[in-house]
Amino acid sequence: MATEILMPALSPTMEEGTLAKWLVKEGDSVSSGDIIAEIETDKATMEFEAVDEGTLGRILISEGTQGVKVNTPIAVLVEEGESAEDIKTEAATTTAPAPEPGPPAQPRDADADKDQEAAPPGSGPGQAGSGSGPSQAEPDWPEGTEMRQQTVRDALRDAMAEEMRGDDDVFLMGEEVGEYQGAYKISQGLLDEFGPKRVIDTPITEHGFTGLAVGAAFGGLKPIVEFMTFNFAMQAMDQIVNSAAKTLYMSGGQMGAPMVFRGPNGAAARVAAQHSQDFAAWFSHIPGLKVAMPYSASDAKGLLKTAIRDPNPVIFLENEILYGKSFDVPVLEDFTLPFGKARIWRTGADVTLVSFGIGMTYALEAAEKLAEDGIDAEVIDLRTLRPMDSAAILESVKKTNRCVTVEEGFPRGSIGNQITALLMEQAFDWLDAPVINCTGKDVPMPYAANLEKHALTSTAEVIEAVRKVTYR
Amino acid sequence: MAARRATKKPNISKDELTQYYRDMLLIRRFEEKAGQLYGMGLIGGFCHLYIGQEAVVVGLEAAAEEGDKRVTSYRDHGHMLACGMDPGGVMAELTGREGGYSKGKGGSMHMFSKEKHFYGGHGIVGAQVPIGAGLAFADRYKENGRVTFTYFGDGAANQGQVYETFNMAALWALPVVFVIENNQYAMGTAQQRSTSTPDLHTRGEAFGIPGEVVDGMDVLAVKTAGEKAVGHCRAGKGPYILEVKTYRYRGHSMSDPAKYRTREEVQKMREERDPIEHVRAMLLEGKHASEEDLKAIDKEIKKVVNDSAEFARESPEPALDELWTDIYAEAR
Ligand SMILES: Cc1ncc(C[n+]2csc(CCOP(=O)(O)OP(=O)(O)O)c2C)c(N)n1
Ligand SMILES: [Mg+2]
Numbered sequence: 109m110a111t112e113i114l115m116p117a118l119s120p121t122m123e124e125g126t127l128a129k130w131l132v133k134e135g136d137s138v139s140s141g142d143i144i145a146e147i148e149t150d151k152a153t154m155e156f157e158a159v160d161e162g163t164l165g166r167i168l169i170s171e172g173t174q175g176v177k178v179n180t181p182i183a184v185l186v187e188e189g190e191s192a193e194d195i196k197t198e199a200a201t202t203t204a205p206a207p208e209p210g211p212p213a214q215p216r217d218a219d220a221d222k223d224q225e226a227a228p229p230g231s232g233p234g235q236a237g238s239g240s241g242p243s244q245a246e247p248d249w250p251e252g253t254e255m256r257q258q259t260v261r262d263a264l265r266d267a268m269a270e271e272m273r274g275d276d277d278v279f280l281m282g283e284e285v286g287e288y289q290g291a292y293k294i295s296q297g298l299l300d301e302f303g304p305k306r307v308i309d310t311p312i313t314e315h316g317f318t319g320l321a322v323g324a325a326f327g328g329l330k331p332i333v334e335f336m337t338f339n340f341a342m343q344a345m346d347q348i349v350n351s352a353a354k355t356l357y358m359s360g361g362q363m364g365a366p367m368v369f370r371g372p373n374g375a376a377a378r379v380a381a382q383h384s385q386d387f388a389a390w391f392s393h394i395p396g397l398k399v400a401m402p403y404s405a406s407d408a409k410g411l412l413k414t415a416i417r418d419p420n421p422v423i424f425l426e427n428e429i430l431y432g433k434s435f436d437v438p439v440l441e442d443f444t445l446p447f448g449k450a451r452i453w454r455t456g457a458d459v460t461l462v463s464f465g466i467g468m469t470y471a472l473e474a475a476e477k478l479a480e481d482g483i484d485a486e487v488i489d490l491r492t493l494r495p496m497d498s499a500a501i502l503e504s505v506k507k508t509n510r511c512v513t514v515e516e517g518f519p520r521g522s523i524g525n526q527i528t529a530l531l532m533e534q535a536f537d538w539l540d541a542p543v544i545n546c547t548g549k550d551v552p553m554p555y556a557a558n559l560e561k562h563a564l565t566s567t568a569e570v571i572e573a574v575r576k577v578t579y580r
Numbered sequence: 581m582a583a584r585r586a587t588k589k590p591n592i593s594k595d596e597l598t599q600y601y602r603d604m605l606l607i608r609r610f611e612e613k614a615g616q617l618y619g620m621g622l623i624g625g626f627c628h629l630y631i632g633q634e635a636v637v638v639g640l641e642a643a644a645e646e647g648d649k650r651v652t653s654y655r656d657h658g659h660m661l662a663c664g665m666d667p668g669g670v671m672a673e674l675t676g677r678e679g680g681y682s683k684g685k686g687g688s689m690h691m692f693s694k695e696k697h698f699y700g701g702h703g704i705v706g707a708q709v710p711i712g713a714g715l716a717f718a719d720r721y722k723e724n725g726r727v728t729f730t731y732f733g734d735g736a737a738n739q740g741q742v743y744e745t746f747n748m749a750a751l752w753a754l755p756v757v758f759v760i761e762n763n764q765y766a767m768g769t770a771q772q773r774s775t776s777t778p779d780l781h782t783r784g785e786a787f788g789i790p791g792e793v794v795d796g797m798d799v800l801a802v803k804t805a806g807e808k809a810v811g812h813c814r815a816g817k818g819p820y821i822l823e824v825k826t827y828r829y830r831g832h833s834m835s836d837p838a839k840y841r842t843r844e845e846v847q848k849m850r851e852e853r854d855p856i857e858h859v860r861a862m863l864l865e866g867k868h869a870s871e872e873d874l875k876a877i878d879k880e881i882k883k884v885v886n887d888s889a890e891f892a893r894e895s896p897e898p899a900l901d902e903l904w905t906d907i908y909a910e911a912r
Contacts, residue, residue, distance in 0.1 A: 116619030119835035120626065152837035159616045178621050288768035288840065311738035311774040312705050312766055378624030380687040382703035551903055555687030556676035557624060558897045
């Protein structure tokens with residue numbers, strides 16, 4: 109019986125890919141384990157192995173095709189005695205399940221969108237739902253600056269490369285950052301440019317290399333420590349909290365730890381409880397640490413450059429799902445952004461949405477939908493959590509009188525709780541409704557697809573919260 | 581160092597050899613099926629296949645007795661099948677369904693079976709090592725004569741908590757076999773790029789823990805070494821280290837582009853050192869089985885695996901209120 113070969117999912121976040129190359133042709137016989145094609149995923153080029161044996165009857169998707177959705181039939185395999193001519197597509201048995209109802213298609217790393225340069229800052233394509241919202245109140249770059257579409261991934265890489273070019277004391281260390289080019293390909297090309305002295309592959313020994321990097325910082329260097337994901341920073345928590353964060357204070361200002369700890373933080377896709385959590389509130393708790401959590405590519409770049417120059421330990425929280433998203437990034441010689449300055453993505457009069465990191469995707473999407481119903485939301489991206497731009501929040505809430513916070517982390521002791529306390533203390537008389545915190549659920553992240561969706565916050569939840577605080 | 585091969589003419593029964601063949605084949609076919617389901621989007625997230633390493637866990641399980649415990653990393657499907665967990669329950673956990681060992685809440689990396697004394701399935705590299713010593717601590721405390729197999733990788737062997745554990749395990753003579761599954765790579769890092777000295781079995785020397793290197797592509801060699809290690813533990817002499825040299829054929833997980841080693845290297849291992857082919861040859865050469873006998877076994881295993889996949893697809897997704905269960909235990 110003929111069997112369809114389906115476009116495989118080759119990474120946790122892959123929804124579609126490019127069929128880069130066929131390594132077999134029609135009529136070739138293949139057996140299980142043979143490499144039959146090369147497929148480009150969102151992260152890498154992968155070899156695709158045959159799982160069944162037979163003869164390649166027909167190729168349905170030719171090489172070079174982009175945007176092939178997972179589970180699309182790409183070829184037909186026939187058994188001995190059958191000929192490709194016998195098969196009509198309906199004759200082939202498909203072993204594919206109904207595709208899982210995945211997350212809605214996100215804007216791609218779209219090179220094709222380059223002609224959008226004229227769009228006002230803050231409304232570029234790929235800005236997940238920001239649509240044609242009002243432009244940012246105070247742009248981060250001079251008017252007329254040339255803009256370029258770039259992924260968060262490339263923006264982070266450029267930030268590190270620029271700072272390493274400018275300062276010989278800056279170096280990068282972590283697991284798989286060198287030869288492998290980064291587990292999430294953030295350090296792509298850095299080993300080639302800077303060599304193994306400055307791009308250092310470590311053993312899997314987080315507590316050890318973090319402590320070593322703290323020592324190197326005491327010794328006058330400026331380490332960037334990459335955690336493969338922040339889940340593994342838990343192994344190193346003592347050195348981050350007890351050594352990096354406190355030494356400046358304990359030494360009476362004599363020595364501190366000018367360094368950056370960076371890596372993906374928060375939920376990825378289907379990787380369950382030990383690999384899916386947002387540590388924003390945890391790190392924000394610690395005096396002596398600074399915490400940045402960018403959403404857009406320009407913020408990722410500008411803030412990372414600032415973080416590397418900062419004379420303090422900075423926790424720089426990235427997000428795997430945002431890595432592949434494209435945004436407008438200013439083409440400037442040396443683009444940095446100050447810590448403690450929020451970005452207003454949308455101005456609005458009815459309610460203030462405060463978010464950061466991937467929470468912004470929900471906040472912006474909700475704001476857009478609410479606008480259709482005549483509810484005018486102001487959307488603030490905090491960008492850094494410590495220091496936090498309290499003034500921006502207060503100013504906005506004094507105007508809108510209502511506030512909803514959006515984050516992915518657990519509800520207890522959340523950033524939203526912190527903002528609520530701030531508003532209680534300093535804007536009590538301006539509030540027309542209780543502040544609502546939209547957060548992840550108070551449960552460890554489950555693996556099952558349906559449960560995972562419910563464990564995260566959502567655009568629908570944000571909209572519901574806004575309706576509650578606006579009584580509409 | 582050259583790993584030890586089994587003696588030329590092992591004194592082993594036909595039934596025993598056939599059983600190892602069957603057990604290893606089950607793991608291989610199960611893993612191939614899992615890879616297939618992943619490609620179809622039925623399994624998500626990380627999925628680390630055990631293909632190539634089957635002889636390690638099958639050999640060691642042959643040295644275990646009822647009641648002995650085991651704990652390992654995320655590369656855990658083989659361990660679960662080898663200790664007798666139900667393939668359907670394991671596969672349904674991989675697809676995140678109600679019929680899975682963790683009701684779909686744990687996934688590939690986090691599965692457990694109290695009944696089979698399987699304590700996980702751990703996603704944090706190295707974290708299972710002190711946990712394994714703790715299981716052994718409980719057994720010694722209860723004086724029940726049980727032994728714990730604590731599996732970890734060559735990469736995990738560099739974590740600090742491994743050495744904190746070695747010290748305590750030796751200090752308190754804990755009945756734990758530390759099984760270092762040295763498949764030569766930690767993700768994309770070849771062992772020599774991450775370890776200052778290559779011999780992992782000597783890593784216990786400073787703590788007075790004996791260790792030996794074992795050919796992990798030879799199930800009989802693994803079994804023999806396992807029996808020795810277990811005997812040491814049961815005699816109350818404390819922990820034992822086995823560095824089992826093995827090889828994974830597939831990528832680290834499903835999303836590994838595998839640019840850190842050549843296709844020829846993998847092919848050579850497959851052709852020359854395959855643990856299943858090794859036993860197959862022994863069965864045929866020793867006239868313990870005919871080609872037809874083996875075909876019949878293959879068919880049988882294929883059916884078990886297909887049934888498990890069927891179950892894993894049919895089993896419903898967990899009910900939504902499962903999101904809120906198992907966070908705290910009820911007071912008894
Ligand atoms: C503490 C920690 N750091 C990093 C990781 C990411 N990671 C998962 S597996 C792995 C490689 C482990 O290699 P090894 O111990 O040799 O086991 P193998 O995968 O070869 O079985 C890494 C770095 C992790 N899960 N936990
Ligand atoms: Mg390994």
